[in-house]
Amino acid sequence: MSIMNRILLLALFFFFAAMSPTMAMADGKNVQFVHQGLQLNANLTMASGKSLKDGAVLITHGTLAHNGMQIIAAMQKELAGHGLNSLAISLGYGLSNRTGMYECQTPHRHIYTDALDEIGVWVAWLKTQGVSKLALMGHSRGGAQTAWFAAERFDPIISKVVLLAPMVWSESAMKEQYRNRFGKELSEPLAKARKMKPAEMMTAGFLACPDAQVSAGSFLSYYASEPRFDTPALLASIKAPVLVIAADNDQLIKGLPERVKPLADGKKVSLTVISDADHFFNNFAAEDAAEAAAKFLKD
Missing domain, CATH: 3.40.50.1820 (Alpha/Beta hydrolase fold, catalytic domain)
Structure with missing residues (x-):
């Protein structure tokens, strides 16, 4: 050929x-x-x-x-x-x-x-x-x-x-998962985020990310109590x-x-x-x- x-x-x-x-x-x-x-x-x-x-x-x-x-x-x-x-x-x-x-x-x-x-x-x-x-x-x-x-x-x-x-989802399970994943209570970053403006940045464990740079508004949207997560x-x-x-x-x-x-x-x-x-x-x-x-x- x-x-x-x-x-x-x-x-x-x-x-x-x-x-x-x-x-x-x-x-x-x-x-x-x-x-x-x-x-x-x-x-x-x-x-x-x-x-x-x-x-x-x-x-x-x-x-x-x-x-x-x-x-x-x-x-x-x-x-x-x-x-x-x-x-x-x-x-x-x-x-x-x-x-x-x-x-x-x-x-x-x-x-x-x-x-x-x-x-x-x-x-x-x-x-x-x-x-x-x-x-x-x-x-x-x-x-x-x-x-x-x-x-x-x-x-x-x-x-x-x-x-x-x-x-x-349940609030208690979310708190337990956060504690197990990041070694601290969820209440700490939640309280911090609630005192900040939504666009302000903070360092916290977030989703799968340890020590993430995350806005207060973003953190609250994923971790504040919300029954519709379930x-x-x-x-x-x-x-x-x-x-x-x-x-x-x-x-x-x-x-x-x-x-x-x-x-x-x-x-x-x-x-x-x-x-x-x-x-x-x-x-x-x-x-x-x-x-x-x-x-x-x-x-």
Whole structure:
């Protein structure tokens, strides 16, 4: 075979590979949107042969994470395989064009409910793209924020809600977790933050970050007592059917199945517990979770 023929065959190979639906589903398309002066990013993954008029799933990640983390990427890939389009967003956390994990050394000025605002922005964007049927999905804290959005900022195009290992909350548990993680009482930085102006910066243990530079307003938004942090308490207020997917070996969100089971009637609220799964649904657990989500969304 001549060199020119080899070059031609290679060119044809890469052309058809680029056109392959499987590759398109795996890679997705980066979408950007400017909100309050910040460039927000999202990954749009289309199922083969589908358009946005066929609907979409809007996915929100967990604490200080991003839309490329394994659980989110696995969900998008598996959902596409089941014929479902998805848009996985990266929360801005007050930064423009944010990618990757939020680094602890970066000052924190973001507010807990910023996530609800950004979910709303992307819901509105999807509507402009022709989406008339939308499911919401969120993982971990992103699941809790998704539930809060669905409970209080519901849009009629939202048909169903899927919550992956969403956060549960109680004031006593939050205090205990803070003490165990940072070796001090939560009451100390809370009292300090309450005496400061919201934009003033302080040094404190914050989320996963020891000795973080965090604004008083940001700290209070995550640590002041707020019953709406508790996902199970929001489920009754969500107008669309909800599926809660729990991991049976979740070491971060404990007690979720026990909290949700009494609420699960199989109609308004459903519960699925994935065996041999940790909080991030690693390995085959992500496929099992995605299959459960896809079945719920397509029923």
